[in-house]
Amino acid sequence: xxxxxxxxxxxxxxNQVTEIEAPGNKISDFYAINVFTDDIMKSYLSKDAFDIVMxxxxxxxxxxxxxxxxxxxxxxxxxxxxxxxxxxxxxQPLTGATAEKHDAFFQQTATGKxxxxxxxxxLVQQEPDASSFPSGGLRVTFEARGYxxxxxxxxxxxxxxxxxxxLCIPTIFxxxxxxxxxxxxxxxxxxxxxxxAAVEVCHYFDKNITRVTPTLGWxxxxxxxxxxxxxxxxxxVASGRTLFGHSSAKGQxxxxxxxxxxxxxxxxxxxxxxxxCYKLGIPLKTRHNEVAPSQFECAPFFEEVNIAIDHNQLLxxxxxxxxxxxxxxxxxxxxxxxxVNGSGKHNNWSMATDTxxxxxxxxxxxxTNFMFLTFFVNTIKAVEEHADLLRAAIASAANxxxxxxxxxxxxxxxxxxxxxxxxxxxxxxxxVKKGNLDEADHQLLKLDIHNKIPDLMxxxxxxxxxxxxxxxGNKFEVRAVGSSANCSSTMTVLNTIVADQLKKFKIxxxxxxKSGETKDSAILKVLQQYITCSKRICFEGNxxxxxxxxxAKKRGLNNVKTTPYALDFYxxxxxxxxxxxxxxxxxxxxxxxxxxxxEKYMKMVQIESRMMGEVAMTxxxxxxxxxxxxxxxxxxxxxxxxxxxKNLKVQKDxxxxxxxxxxxxxxxxxxxxxxxxxxxxxxxARDKAIAYCEKxxxxxxxxxxxxxxxxxxxxxxxWSLPKYREMLFLR
Numbered sequence: 001x002x003x004x005x006x007x008x009x010x011x012x013x014x015n016q017v018t019e020i021e022a023p024g025n026k027i028s029d030f031y032a033i034n035v036f037t038d039d040i041m042k043s044y045l046s047k048d049a050f051d052i053v054m055x056x057x058x059x060x061x062x063x064x065x066x067x068x069x070x071x072x073x074x075x076x077x078x079x080x081x082x083x084x085x086x087x088x089x090x091x092q093p094l095t096g097a098t099a100e101k102h103d104a105f106f107q108q109t110a111t112g113k114x115x116x117x118x119x120x121x122x123l124v125q126q127e128p129d130a131s132s133f134p135s136g137g138l139r140v141t142f143e144a145r146g147y148x149x150x151x152x153x154x155x156x157x158x159x160x161x162x163x164x165x166x167l168c169i170p171t172i173f174x175x176x177x178x179x180x181x182x183x184x185x186x187x188x189x190x191x192x193x194x195x196x197a198a199v200e201v202c203h204y205f206d207k208n209i210t211r212v213t214p215t216l217g218w219x220x221x222x223x224x225x226x227x228x229x230x231x232x233x234x235x236x237v238a239s240g241r242t243l244f245g246h247s248s249a250k251g252q253x254x255x256x257x258x259x260x261x262x263x264x265x266x267x268x269x270x271x272x273x274x275x276x277c278y279k280l281g282i283p284l285k286t287r288h289n290e291v292a293p294s295q296f297e298c299a300p301f302f303e304e305v306n307i308a309i310d311h312n313q314l315l316x317x318x319x320x321x322x323x324x325x326x327x328x329x330x331x332x333x334x335x336x337x338x339x340v341n342g343s344g345k346h347n348n349w350s351m352a353t354d355t356x357x358x359x360x361x362x363x364x365x366x367x368t369n370f371m372f373l374t375f376f377v378n379t380i381k382a383v384e385e386h387a388d389l390l391r392a393a394i395a396s397a398a399n400x401x402x403x404x405x406x407x408x409x410x411x412x413x414x415x416x417x418x419x420x421x422x423x424x425x426x427x428x429x430x431x432v433k434k435g436n437l438d439e440a441d442h443q444l445l446k447l448d449i450h451n452k453i454p455d456l457m458x459x460x461x462x463x464x465x466x467x468x469x470x471x472x473g474n475k476f477e478v479r480a481v482g483s484s485a486n487c488s489s490t491m492t493v494l495n496t497i498v499a500d501q502l503k504k505f506k507i508x509x510x511x512x513x514k515s516g517e518t519k520d521s522a523i524l525k526v527l528q529q530y531i532t533c534s535k536r537i538c539f540e541g542n543x544x545x546x547x548x549x550x551x552a553k554k555r556g557l558n559n560v561k562t563t564p565y566a567l568d569f570y571x572x573x574x575x576x577x578x579x580x581x582x583x584x585x586x587x588x589x590x591x592x593x594x595x596x597x598x599e600k601y602m603k604m605v606q607i608e609s610r611m612m613g614e615v616a617m618t619x620x621x622x623x624x625x626x627x628x629x630x631x632x633x634x635x636x637x638x639x640x641x642x643x644x645x646k647n648l649k650v651q652k653d654x655x656x657x658x659x660x661x662x663x664x665x666x667x668x669x670x671x672x673x674x675x676x677x678x679x680x681x682x683x684x685a686r687d688k689a690i691a692y693c694e695k696x697x698x699x700x701x702x703x704x705x706x707x708x709x710x711x712x713x714x715x716x717x718x719w720s721l722p723k724y725r726e727m728l729f730l731r
Contacts, residue, residue: 003720004232011228017265018326032281034158044074057153068120076118079167089126089148090168092183093133183488190495193582197502205371211354216308219299221343223331229722230329238611240333246708247339248725252292263731273322282311292340293728309487332484335401342402343483350475361474381530382501384537387413388569393493395566397604399482409468409480412552412559414539416467425531432528466543563601564689570594598689605692613669627714631655661706672699
């Protein structure tokens with residue numbers, strides 16, 4: 001019987017490019033047609049109701065019940081006009097995926113017929129069963145209540161799955177007592193904290209600024225694999241990555257895939273999911289081949305952080321749905337293939353004012369330059385103060401395989417700003433120390449930062465792609481976020497620590513001004529202190545080098561390479577203080593998240609361990625033993641025919657090598673199983689995660705080593721798992 005690999009390969013050969021029919025002649029014809037945009041809402045609401053909703057979005061004011069009723073009626077009318085029959089509160093539980101429970105507009109009446117109903121109560125709040133979502137002890141299993149509450153700042157949208165259309169209402173998800181059970185609720189709190197702190201600092205420079213909106217532009221990397229090959233790899237199906245597989249002779253070493261011609265079948269897929277994104281108002285801008293074979297990337301325009309993250313979560317869902325239409329599977333795991341680059345999700349973050357100013361963009365006037373320096377230095381100081389908390393925010397079982405692997409930023413958090421801005425900060429530090437502040441004020445505020453950066457930053461940022469937190473001209477790029485992650489974890493931390501730092505900055509500046517300093521002199525004195533103490537976090541060199549690890553240690557920077565230990569940074573006294581004082585998390589919520597992330601790590605390693613044992617024993621060992629039998633029979637036949645012993649030495653050595661690999665794999669799988677059983681007996685979440693990290697996971701490399709050696713020698717017709725050369729290069 002033909003093995004699963006050859007069955008899959010035959011299906012790949014039959015695949016055709018899927019024809020895509022565009023929804024319109026140009027993107028603007030159908031952009032956001034499935035979104036309850038401000039313009040659409042305006043046409044369905046009274047002017048007073050519309051103004052109340054807009055004010056709520058801008059200022060966070062509550063929406064009264066009468067207005068909620070109008071919004072619900074308008075949403076229902078619009079949705080039904082587009083063929084929608086059901087609605088759902090769309091939320092982001094701590095599983096990492098999105099969640100939805102669909103309810104019909106239809107409601108039976110006393111006459112036995114029915115009518116479509118959707119009122120303000122249904123819009124504002126639902127009570128989905130929360131019993132199976134991670135809670136970290138915030139609720140117990142027999143108390144299933146969890147509440148989803150409408151987030152008016154993120155517009156409702158229609159999800160069209162082909163067979164049905166559903167009105168999706170973005171919501172937060174909280175427990176009966178109000179604790180956050182999702183990613184969105186703390187994110188919204190962090191956005192409010194940052195806006196409040198940033199506006200107050202902006203008033204040193206421009207009293208007209210009333211709002212500061214953090215912005216985000218993510219870059220999503222991913223792999224594509226043919227569906228038939230994917231389904232023939234049980235490790236991919238179960239864990240999202242290949243637990244076995246020898247590197248292909250040709251990988252990414254020629255750099256011929258990067259920015260190369262997009263394969264026709266892949267481009268059809270890209271166009272298809274892009275069209276779906278455009279209908280949902282996701283402003284995708286770029287698409288291209290990435291470094292590794294079968295790796296690709298897309299990126300949108302910048303958006304307000306909350307909406308950008310909602311759009312990224314939607315994108316990942318859409319990419320998976322659409323891939324199946326093309327008989328492809330999208331891999332969002334951070335390291336689906338060994339030996340080639342993994343995937344990240346670069347988070348490009350900045351802050352924009354309601355006057356049209358990007359606070360991290362150098363200006364053309366002394367005043368805007370001074371404002372840029374203030375927010376620029378405060379951001380660096382925030383990262384210097386809370387680098388470990390940022391490390392915790394990017395930690396996951398999958399990202400552990402990628403961080404520091406000569407393809408992604410290391411586990412050491414550092415900041416890259418480029419040579420020119422380093423000189424600028426050094427100049428600020430030097431001049432302020434001299435004490436002639438009137439002269440310093442005059443000269444510093446005329447630094448030609450804006451005109452220098454375009455030339456210098458292009459060169460610098462292209463050459464240092466190794467930094468986990470890099471300034472790239474008008475934004476900071478958090479490069480260490482994993483491709484499958486919800487960006488909220490990192491953005492919540494970044495927003496909060498910058499908000500906290502800006503609050504401290506204002507207190508210090510106001511204190512100096514009360515003691516007689518001019519405003520500008522006070523600002524410069526505080527910035528000078530921040531520049532001096534933040535130097536240890538700034539690094540312009542190669543973050544992959546051994547020298548940097550040694551230097552980072554001298555500077556007192558942590559280098560925590562595994563998730564269970566990195567997650568400890570969530571529950572340090574410093575982390576708890578910054579989160580609770582800025583009212584983003586309660587102490588209880590932080591402890592709960594720590595436990596949830598530990599459990600997620602443990603379960604992921606547990607799944608991989610079980611899958612590794614199963615694939616080794618049911619795929620690899622049988623293939624190897626059949627080959628071993630063929631070798632033994634071949635040697636026996638040769639001996640019977642009188643072939644000299646010396647001429648059979650190579651064959652017998654090969655037979656012994658195969659037998660040894662088989663023996664080691666079986667033993668290591670048994671030992672790994674025993675280690676897993678012992679780990680499962682541990683009750684404490686942290687201790688169990690550490691046991692899986694240090695006692696179970698080390699078996700992975702040893703088992704894989706011997707299995708991959710067998711792949712190189714076992715007869716190709718006996719090997720039943722699709723190989724790297726097939727998964728990465730067959731289109």
